[in-house]
Amino acid sequence: MAELNLVPNTTVVVVQTGIFLANLVVVKKLIVDPYMRLREKRDSMTSGAQGDAVRLTAESETMARQIEERLNAASREAASARDATRQGANTKADAIRKSAETDAKAAVAKVSAEVAAELTQQKAKIPAVVKQISDDVFRLATS
Secondary structure (H helix, E strand, O other): OOOOOOOOOHHHHHHHHHHHHHHHHHHHHHHHHHHHHHHHHHHHHHHHHHHHHHHHHHHHHHHHHHHHHHHHHHHHHHHHHHHHHHHHHHHHHHHHHHHHHHHHHHHHHHHHHHHHHHHHHHHHHHHHHHHHHHHHHHHHHHO
16 A cells, blocks of 8 residues: 655755745735835825814814804994994984974964964054945945
């Protein structure tokens, strides 16, 4: 019967180990190292970009809050100026209205006094006019 020889041949093992190590060095230098450098560069760029994105997002939120505060302050300031202007205009309008009312009352009183004086004068003339008309009618009737 045949005998099974399980003892490794040292020459073959050494040669195969040498070939394996040579291939390992070549693959590491030509493929693995450039890939690892590229991966690290990409990771650093991604991490840097993510950090920049976080920083820029925080800055934009801060700016948005500042702009919102400035808009609110400007809105309050405009409302205050509008209210002050409106109050001044209302005060001026009230003064003009009162002045016009006073002038109108004075004009009405003056015209009423003139009408009353003219009425009194005309009433005083009535007896003379009646006498004149009566004399004219009598003369016409007698002639």
